Amino acid sequence: MQEAAEVVVVEDDPTVREAVGAYLRANGYVVSTFGDGVSARTALRDGTPDVVVVDRMLPGISGDELCRDLRSFSDVPIMMLTALGQLDDRIEGFEFGADDYLAKPFSLRELLVRVGALVRRSQRGQASAGEVRVGVFAIDPLRRRVCVRGEEIALTGREYDLLLFLARNEGRPLGREEILREAWGWSFGEPSTVTVHVRRLREKIESDPRDPVHLRTEWGVGYRFSTLGDGS
Structure with a gap:
């Protein structure tokens, strides 16, 4: 049996964090959640998941900073969640090293599809x-x-x-x-x-x-x- 993919969710809004975490778990993922960038950065330096889902606006260090820091030592797929949905905002997110970008409000089903695509991409590359x-x-x-x-x-x-x-x-x-x-x-x-x-x-x-x-x-x-x- 294939091991379940691990997803780290970094989101300061507890309602969104809990909803995303619960939905991904219900669809077979192992999920760890964090409410700020500092604690997430510490955890990510100790182990690399299959996908990181990160809110752009975080307390402590921003999602942009977290993304840039993560890129300094890992190529793990990163999806940004943000209320900033204009083209320039998306381009800026990619510049910080994000692989995908989903604007709020978003569908949990679309999030699931995009996370799945990132996992398959990573596994396909490894295989x-x-x-x-x-x-x-x-x-x-x-x-x-x-x-x-x-x-x-x-x-x-x-x-x-x-x-x-x-x-x-x-x-x-x-x-x-x-x-x-x-x-x-x-x-x-x-x-x-x-x-x-x-x-x-x-x-x-x-x-x-x-x-x-x-x-x-x-x-x-x-x-x-x-x-x-x-x-x-």
Whole structure:
């Protein structure tokens, strides 16, 4: 029998915290809950769960700070819960290292679906052994590590999944909806999420992100991954 996935919920509103915790437990997850960022940070440094669900506005240290701190030592999938739901707010959340973003008020069923997608993404990455080599890129699915020209680069979980999916489909134009569905396991989502992560990924893999060689825009379609001109 497969071991139940563990989810950490960090939310200062006791009603929301208890509702989310109870719903996830009822659907088979092992859940730990925290009401502030300080206690959550201490616990997360002692052990890594499968998914972290964190409110952006927390007492002590903010959800943004907690997310950034967690990213300094872990690539655990992070979902932000927040009342700040505008596009700029979502982009800012991704900049702090979040993998997903759910605006309040939200449906517990949608939360469950998104948590499940994050868990499957993590498990799929762990199970997909066999190094992927394309051009100057070497991707290790078992360790979830990426090297470019022999040098390891730091990616968030969602950036890693995006690059792996692109690399496995080198040369093929990929639409944003297909990336949402196939790379991240979302049955629904906002295409702007892909745009944000493409921009972040370009900053890490391209010599000049404003004139990308590898992660190219395919106008009217989405994106195309290429190793042409990489000097390999």
